[in-house]
Amino acid sequence: MSVPLRVPTTLTTDRAQQAFDDLMLHYWDEPTGLFKIRVPVVHAEHDLPSDPFHYWWQAHALDSLIDAFRRDGNALHLQRAARLLGSIQMQNASLTNDYYDDMEWLALAALRAWDASQNPVFKHAALTLWADIQGGWNEHCGGGIAWRKPQLDYKNTPANAPAVILAARLYTRFGDASDLAWAQRIFGWLEAHLINPVSGFVWDGMNRLGDATTDRDWTFTYCQGVVVGAALELHHITEKPEYLAAAHRTAGAALTQLADPVTQVMPDEGGGDAGLFKGILVRYLAQLVQVTGNESIRRWLTTNANAAWTYRDAASGLSGRSWQALPQFPLELTAALSGVMLFEQMAALNPAPEDLRPDS
């Protein structure tokens, strides 16, 4: 039910509320039912003519609408989520596209929207995307889902770890045993090919140039995040301790290798798509804290949230690519979303303690 709840506020929910409101104020475009990709709107060199609206950025924006709904129960967020998915389909001319990872992001967001709303179109979208995504699995590189349809022999973490999360969540909701088998098979392939067996650190991909090389020097935050998320989902279903151990190892490796050694803040990984990477990492790290109560990861997230809150743009309230420097404009949706996701995750981790709740 989407009855607005009277939620007691805390520091973290206040921050999330403000950050989300500022995001909507600057990026939500009511006439098109989409999020603007840049504020102010200008063209950038990484804008592909084929993708003027950035399908997968919109998918993460959909996730943010669901985060907000879960925090405050306001049905307006679900209405906008419904419009957004429709607009993505219309803008893209179909639900599916050439990038398997993009479809996975949208399917994950659609499934969360279904959880929140029980609107069958969201479920149908998630299942339609999943059916298409399964076609991306092939035997190049010993298995795994391809990154995109025109390049079926390039296998990477972004196209595989979110697929594990998706398949596992579909299994827990709808009980199709073949989805669980998919999740376990894909995770097994990831462990064998793209996760450092010693440290648990996750590499981005392999065979990008057709030379069977693994891109070990590509160290991105979000690859760690989605593997943590994948391991958590499988642990949730099977309760096998090795999955939880894998989630801990990768989260620890991310903290060791990606945090600023002095401030502990996560890196600025660049513009465009990379602006979203940190937001994805914190979403799944927060889930790990929810499940295990891991204190060092909780502290790491808190440090980042405090830094990011300090460095928001004073006029607009938006976060930039770096969480320890003021934003540069034009500011892309990706960076702004990562900031909002961080504050939303902190709010989800710190609901009001019992003694702070006002008497109702």
Add this chain to the structure above:
Amino acid sequence: MLSVTPHLYERIVASMLDDIKAGRLRPGDRVPSEHALAQSFEVSRITSRRALEVLAQASVVKRAQGRGTFVVDDLPDLARIGVGLGINPDLAEAVPTVPGVRSGLIGLVLPDFNDSYGLQLVYSVEQSCTQKGLDLILKRTYGLRENEERAIAGLVARGVDGLIVFPVHGEHYNPVLLKIVLDKFPLVLVDRYLKGIPAQAVVTDNHAAAAALTEHLIDLGHREIAFVSPPVENTSALEERFAGWSSALSKHGLLSRPELVLSNLISTLPTQFRPDNIAADQTLLEAFVRSMDATAFVCAEYNLALELGSTLQALGKRIPNDMSVACFDVPHVPLTSPHGLPDLTHIHQNELEMGRLAVEQILARLRGESDATRRHVAFELVQGRSTGSPPA
């Protein structure tokens, strides 16, 4: 035991049943008129008319207005009818001839029934049972799974020969049902099936029906077609209606967008059709209508179409000039409408056939034929005055 003098009319009934059994009267034959019977049995015409009425009620004869009375083409089981009518005091003849029948009791378990849907189904199940000489026990569950479980367990304990179950809303699994399916108990589901339970089911092809309704609107020129329903998850009839709506849109190159769906209405669930719930649903409907640009609505249920109709009226929208509305199931009115068309364009489900087939399947199971299939009952799209071309 007191010996009861049979009514005079029963002598006529018994004699005609004998004539049929002996082949003196065959299916399709005309039977003697009221007048002729009154003369030959030396009774009043009231008595002979009563005899023919009883035989017609039991579907042994059918009366054709102005042409006379005929033996039906498809005769019911005469031995059982005789027993049911208290005729055939000879016990040797009263042995049931329907194979597998022991108690002669059939259970019908359903959430609820009303004149828009369910009434004709009950009517038809009862009629089929009576024709086969079976007695029907009816239990309503009011849409609650615990009532359904209790009813099923109770009826099985009572020794019913078979069960016809119309499952509650939103149920994909019921341990009591699963147990009797695994025990090979004669069970037929009606209206909807359960994904988690491999039982026989007699249902409307709701996917095709909703697609037909949606295509009817597309053919009229509508592009923004909304879907309005109670929660669809785990109610196969509603899941299929949703999928039918969705696939008809994509077949015509239209997208099924989440903003076109309102599926959290609860007022039409069993026992919930009350003023407070209706008002709550109408608030949701009003916000829904205002939030997007639909010109047509597919309502999964008749009462939702009524709620939508009054919501649209309150918003100053005219049906069908501004908005078209189509739905499933309308109350059965045998009158021809003065306008020549019924008010609402709708899918008419053949409840009579559904009930008849369900009883038939139970009997087939009792004969030892097993067939865990899903049977589709044909539906009909009835054009009404609530759908038209969208405003230019």
